[in-house]
Amino acid sequence: MTTHHHPHTRNSDTLYLTDGGLETTLVFHDGMELPCFAAFDLLRDKAGTARLRKYYREYIDLALEYGLGFVLESVTWRASPDWGKQLGYSEAALSRANHQAVELLHELRERNQTSETPMVISGNLGPRGDGYSAEQHMKADEAAEYHSWQIQSLVDTGVDLITALTLPETNEAIGIVEASRDAGVPVVISFTVETDGRLPSGQSLSSAIEIVDDATEGEPAYYMINCAHPTHFEQNLQDDGTWLHRIRGIRANASCKSHTELDESEALDDGNPEELGRQYRELQDLLPNLTVLGGCCGTDHRHVEAIARACSI
Numbered sequence: 001m002t003t004h005h006h007p008h009t010r011n012s013d014t015l016y017l018t019d020g021g022l023e024t025t026l027v028f029h030d031g032m033e034l035p036c037f038a039a040f041d042l043l044r045d046k047a048g049t050a051r052l053r054k055y056y057r058e059y060i061d062l063a064l065e066y067g068l069g070f071v072l073e074s075v076t077w078r079a080s081p082d083w084g085k086q087l088g089y090s091e092a093a094l095s096r097a098n099h100q101a102v103e104l105l106h107e108l109r110e111r112n113q114t115s116e117t118p119m120v121i122s123g124n125l126g127p128r129g130d131g132y133s134a135e136q137h138m139k140a141d142e143a144a145e146y147h148s149w150q151i152q153s154l155v156d157t158g159v160d161l162i163t164a165l166t167l168p169e170t171n172e173a174i175g176i177v178e179a180s181r182d183a184g185v186p187v188v189i190s191f192t193v194e195t196d197g198r199l200p201s202g203q204s205l206s207s208a209i210e211i212v213d214d215a216t217e218g219e220p221a222y223y224m225i226n227c228a229h230p231t232h233f234e235q236n237l238q239d240d241g242t243w244l245h246r247i248r249g250i251r252a253n254a255s256c257k258s259h260t261e262l263d264e265s266e267a268l269d270d271g272n273p274e275e276l277g278r279q280y281r282e283l284q285d286l287l288p289n290l291t292v293l294g295g296c297c298g299t300d301h302r303h304v305e306a307i308a309r310a311c312s313i
Contacts, residue, residue: 006120006161006186007069007291008221008248015312016069016120018251018294019059020304023077026051028268029300038078038087043100052104058301060112060119066308067116071292072108074101077126077165080150095153098123102157122188123154125164127172132192132200132259140215143175148182155183163188165251166227169201170211177216190224190249195258197236205236209243222289224249227296229256229271230279237286248291250283252276254298262297270298277306284311 007016023037030051035041042048052075063070076098078087084094102123109119128138128146138146151162162185164176173189180187191199191208199208209223223246225233230252237244254271255262262269276299284290293311295303 006221007071008186014069014291016071016292017059017063017066017304017308018071018073018249018292019056020295020299020301021254021297022055022075024268024297025055025300036078036083036086038083039075040077040079040097040101041087043075043097043104049100049104053108056104056108059304060108062301062305062308063117064112064114066312068308068312069118069120071120071122071163071294072105073122073124073163074098074105074154074159076101076124076150076154080125080128080147082128082146083126098150098153099157102154102159106158121158121160122163123151123159123161123185125150125162125176127164127167130168132168132263138171138175140171140174140178143172144179144182145175147176148179151176151179151183151185155185159185161186161188161221163190163224165190165224166192168192168199170199170203170208170215173208173212174215177212177219181216181219186221187219188222188224188249189220190226190251192227192259193225193233194228195232197233200259205233206239206241206243209246213246220246222246222248222291224251224292226251227253227259229253230276230283231256234279234283234286237283244287245289247287248289249293250280250287250290251294251296252280252299253296254303268298270300270303273299273303273306276303277310280307281310281313
């Protein structure tokens, strides 16, 4: 395990970029059909893989330009058993897709990594159900059993860490942490929040982080917030609690709309990239260990460039 590549093992003032809203870029900018928002499905052919390679290169070029690290997230947010079954994947085909996704990242790192731009390979997990809803009601041990298959598949292909994005509640997060620990890989937990700054489960962000840390003896490498606009959660960061030091990453939406409004929208709301960059700069003052900067729904390379420019001054 190449621990020197992990953002949480470096000085907190070392910044890493990551990508933006992959799925919304493919759907709204490229006009692609993406059943279940499953970008990994593009790995089935050379044309789809080439599009993903081009997508990553836009963001890698930004990291190289600004002299920042880069977190390469695999396109496996939907490549878990339940979602794979919906898409008609056998277990063998789904395993192959997870492996291909990570192998693509190894190729990109080998070609592009420099001493100024270290690159982290992250195996990306999504929630078992809808990230905007906490109705799945899994127990932690059920979540561990469910996610362990994909985690092991990603670990077998050589990821540096696991990152679970868009989690709506704590039981699933605890299960993912336990499964990652069993697989011997560091794990990052990223919660999504509603417009009031609370998780879809109704839990406060501070409570969610403390619950997961207490249940796992502080096992997560760090926490992130994703799939929400800064205006949805910044007011909840006006605190002096130690939990704030556990947040090292932000992947915000471009839009101020709620999850429900985004789900019902037929047009892309890409917000204002420059304004989003300034909002990230303000978040640096609230989050002392903020290290990983990227985007989520509606964001693209323009937003991430604005973020890099604002935050690397």
